[in-house]
Amino acid sequence: MNAHPIIIPAIAEDGSLYPVEKLKAHEDGLFHLAISIFVFDGEHLLIQKRAASKYHCGGLWANTCCSHPYWDEPSDSCARRRLNEELGFNVPLSRRRVVEYSADVGGGLHEHEKVTMYVGSADRATLEVKPNPLEVDEVRWVTPADLATEIAEHPERFTPWFRIYAERYPDLHV
Helix, strand or coil: CCCCCCEEEEECCCCCEEEEEHHHHHHHCCEEEEEEEEEEECCEEEEEEECCCCCCCCCCEECCEEECCCCCCCHHHHHHHHHHHHHCCCCCEEEEEEEEEEEEEECCEEEEEEEEEEEEECCCCCCCCCCCCCCEEEEEEECHHHHHHHHHHCHHHECHHHHHHHHHCCCCCC
């Protein structure tokens, strides 16, 4: 954990935003903002295995990158920042959709997120991926068909939100 708490935007019942510590948002299941990134080479999606040391879902596979904007940070800026911080590269990203989900992420933590989804394209033959070991244990490219099979056979290997995304939005690469 960081020495200083990370402050993220939570969403009040009236739709207004208010600052909250990221861990508190997950402990209390507060509705809050998040981003998720999906980088493709054709139909192949770059996925990451979260660092085992992460405070929730460590060692599980997830989409290319996911995070929370800082308080008063635009989602677009957060997406670019976190892709570089986690995986050491940048590609142009386009907003695909905004979704909401709620999931138990283990250890008494719960995510209830309003997620802005971003899609980017890359050439995996030339893309230099430099995972930050504090964030990511490994990466790999996978087709939607192979991903669906693997999630069906071994759902426990994947984060709850990634399983939700794979089920609800199988057409992200289109």
